[in-house]
Amino acid sequence: MDKAHAAPRCCARTRSGLSCQSPAMANGRCRMHGGASTGPRTAEGLARSKRAAWKHGRRSARYVALKRLVKQAARDLRETTKLSEQMLRNAGW
Known part of the structure; x- marks a missing residue:
């Protein structure tokens, strides 16, 4: 002691x-x-620190880009559907 x-x-x-x-x-x-x-002082330590801080990825660049593509596809599909309905109406269906 x-x-x-x-x-x-x-x-x-x-x-x-x-x-x-x-x-x-x-x-x-x-x-x-x-x-x-x-x-962290090394590249390995920095990478480990980033992985530890990862929560869900809903705001990651990949997710945002994918969400943008899905929204554009949905808009295109709605537009195509609207044009098809107009064409069918004009043809007398």
């Missing part, structure tokens, strides 16, 4: 205004006051 008590302290300011007395890690701060994450 003597080594634990001899460890350097965090010394970050707490909400009460006093210094934090938790033992410091290698970065000089405790586990609660360690600071913000620096994020």
